[in-house]
Amino acid sequence: MTLRHFLRDDDLSPAEQLEILELADDFKNGRGSPSPLAGPKSVAVIFEKTSTRTRLSFETGIAQLGGHPVVVDARTMQLGREETIEDTARVLARYVDVVVWRTFAQARIDAMSSASDVPVVNALTNEFHPCQVLADLQTVRERHGPLPGLTLTYLGDGANNMAHSLLVGGATAGMNVRTAAPHGFAPEQWVLDAARKRAAETGGSVEVFDSPTEAVAGADVVATDSWTSMGQENDGKDRVSPFRPFQLNAELLAATGKEETSVLHCLPAHRGWEITDEVLDGPSSAVFDEAENRMHAQKALLTWLVQRR
Ligand code: CP
Ligand code: NVA
Numbered sequence: 687m688t689l690r691h692f693l694r695d696d697d698l699s700p701a702e703q704l705e706i707l708e709l710a711d712d713f714k715n716g717r718g719s720p721s722p723l724a725g726p727k728s729v730a731v732i733f734e735k736t737s738t739r740t741r742l743s744f745e746t747g748i749a750q751l752g753g754h755p756v757v758v759d760a761r762t763m764q765l766g767r768e769e770t771i772e773d774t775a776r777v778l779a780r781y782v783d784v785v786v787w788r789t790f791a792q793a794r795i796d797a798m799s800s801a802s803d804v805p806v807v808n809a810l811t812n813e814f815h816p817c818q819v820l821a822d823l824q825t826v827r828e829r830h831g832p833l834p835g836l837t838l839t840y841l842g843d844g845a846n847n848m849a850h851s852l853l854v855g856g857a858t859a860g861m862n863v864r865t866a867a868p869h870g871f872a873p874e875q876w877v878l879d880a881a882r883k884r885a886a887e888t889g890g891s892v893e894v895f896d897s898p899t900e901a902v903a904g905a906d907v908v909a910t911d912s913w914t915s916m917g918q919e920n921d922g923k924d925r926v927s928p929f930r931p932f933q934l935n936a937e938l939l940a941a942t943g944k945e946e947t948s949v950l951h952c953l954p955a956h957r958g959w960e961i962t963d964e965v966l967d968g969p970s971s972a973v974f975d976e977a978e979n980r981m982h983a984q985k986a987l988l989t990w991l992v993q994r995r
Pocket of ligand 2: 810
């Protein structure tokens with residue numbers, strides 16, 4: 687079997703992504719194998735940025751699979767001093783069966799995977815948040831059925847990890863993915879290229895809009911995220927005024943023209959900024975199911991990865 691990593695959304699083929707989403711449903715419905723990590727297999731879950739959902743969903747999910755989670759704040763590791771990422775990877779693989787890492791630049795997790803003898807999973811980088819998008823896709827499937835042909839619009843910082851992962855992961859699922867972002871915050875061209883490559887294989891599509899109203903028209907799902915991601919607090923950009931027209935509020939939600947639109951937000955939300963209370967707490971909101979599904983989707987992903995070893 688080949689060693690597989692999950693560093694970005696298109697590390698899974700469309701068929702593999704669907705297989706994992708179906709397994710995630712099995713775990714949620716009590717049909718998943720109870721202890722695929724029995725032994726127990728150990729999973730290192732390492733954080734260079736803060737986390738509530740990712741940390742708790744991995745730690746509890748690994749324990750539920752019969753595995754042993756080793757959750758570490760990277761600031762207490764030698765990684766934060768002079769030890770290289772590659773040497774860290776070589777050592778971790780002597781102890782654990784999977785490495786899950788939340789870090790900054792994607793290049794760092796690429797370096798970890800290049801030297802690792804065990805699967806490496808991206809628990810969020812500046813560029814991608816692929817575990818979140820597996821949970822998002824599971825949530826959309828629960829509410830809307832098969833993903834191919836559904837339209838998902840992302841509003842906000844088009845160049846952040848969530849926008850990028852929804853583009854690439856949504857296109858992998860055969861969805862029509864749209865983004866609407868202020869000037870200067872469009873998705874990276876190389877991400878759009880990767881998403882369009884996938885869309886060409888799956889029948890999905892990728893569209894970039896300037897107007898939030900046009901972008902949401904006809905959308906089945908509307909997603910947003912923080913205007914300021916972790917690590918961007920002092921980047922010198924105005925991350926408020928150009929974003930105000932992109933706030934996900936009742937008026938913009940009504941502009942979908944659909945009765946059954948679902949609202950996604952990976953959380954944490956900045957209520958009153960990128961999303962209003964009315965929408966976050968309203969009948970279209972799927973955000974707490976989305977948060978729960980982190981655990982089911984990650985249990986499916988970990989099971990799938992260790993079964994390939
Ligand atoms: N959505 C998400 O990744 O949340 P945390 O930052 O709390 O892990
Ligand atoms: N884009 C956000 C997601 C948080 C889960 C960030 O990177 O801070």
